[in-house]
Amino acid sequence: MAMHLQGSLFDQTDELHLSPLNPMRRTALGAGAWIDLLPGWLGGADALFDRLAAEVPWRAERRQMYEHVVDVPRLLASYRAGDPLPHPILDEARDALSAHYAAELGEPFTTAGLCYYRDGRDSVAWHGDKIGRGAREDTMVAILSVGAPRDLLLRPCRGGDTVRRPLGHGDLIVMGGSCQRTWEHAIPKTARAAGPRISIQFRPHGVN
Numbered sequence: 593m594a595m596h597l598q599g600s601l602f603d604q605t606d607e608l609h610l611s612p613l614n615p616m617r618r619t620a621l622g623a624g625a626w627i628d629l630l631p632g633w634l635g636g637a638d639a640l641f642d643r644l645a646a647e648v649p650w651r652a653e654r655r656q657m658y659e660h661v662v663d664v665p666r667l668l669a670s671y672r673a674g675d676p677l678p679h680p681i682l683d684e685a686r687d688a689l690s691a692h693y694a695a696e697l698g699e700p701f702t703t704a705g706l707c708y709y710r711d712g713r714d715s716v717a718w719h720g721d722k723i724g725r726g727a728r729e730d731t732m733v734a735i736l737s738v739g740a741p742r743d744l745l746l747r748p749c750r751g752g753d754t755v756r757r758p759l760g761h762g763d764l765i766v767m768g769g770s771c772q773r774t775w776e777h778a779i780p781k782t783a784r785a786a787g788p789r790i791s792i793q794f795r796p797h798g799v800n
C-alpha cells in the first residue's frame with residue numbers, strides 16, 4: 593500500500609513535461625548579444641538524464657593538440673535535421689522553441705548536439721559556435737540541461753566581465769543575437785564535487 597502511494601506520488605511530480613516558454617527572461621549582454629533563461633523548463637529532467645545517459649550511443653572523441661592526441665573531455669552525440677532524436681520529449685522541445693522564436697529567428701531549430709559531462713573533469717573550453725553561419729550572422733543556440741548543474745560561463749571576445757549561469761535539472765538557456773561571434777562560452781572544469789550533466793543544444797541548419 594505504502595509502496596503504491598509512493599509510486600503514484602513519484603509519477604505525478606516526476607512526469608516529463610515542458611512548461612510554457614512565455615516566462616522566459618532576456619538579458620542583454622552588450623555588443624548585440626543576449627541570453628534568454630527559463631529555469632526548470634523541463635519537469636522530470638532527472639529521469640530524462642538517466643534515459644539519455646543509458647541509451648544514447650555516446651561517442652568519445654580524440655583531438656590533436658599540438659604534438660599530442662588528447663581525449664575530448666566529454667562524450668558527444670549529434671543529430672542532423674530529420675534524424676530521430678533519442679527521446680520524443682526532445683522533438684517536443686525543439687518544436688516548442690521553433691514556434692516560440694519563429695518571428696525573431698525566421699527559421700526553425702533543426703539539429704541537436706548532445707554533450708555528456710561525466711564529472712567535474714569534463715568540460716568545454718572557451719569558444720563561440722561559429723564553425724558555420726554563426727561566424728557571420730546573428731543566430732540562436734538553445735541549450736536544455738538535465739542532470740546535475742554545471743556553470744556555463746560567457747565572456748565578451750573583446751574583454752570584460754564574465755557572466756556565470758548554473759544550468760541543470762531542466763533549465764533552458766538561449767544564446768541569441770551576435771552571441772556566437774561577439775561572446776565566447778565555456779563549461780569550466782571544477783574541483784568541487786559535480787554530478788553528471790547532459791546538455792542538449794538545438795541549432796538552426798548550418799549553425800555549429
Ligand SMILES: O=C(O)CCC(=O)C(=O)O
Nearest residue numbers: 707716721735744779791
Ligand atoms: O554543455 C553546454 O551547455 C555547452 C555546450 C557547447 O557550448 C557546445 O557544445 O557548443
Ligand SMILES: [Fe+2]
Nearest residue numbers: 719720721777
Ligand atoms: Fe558552444
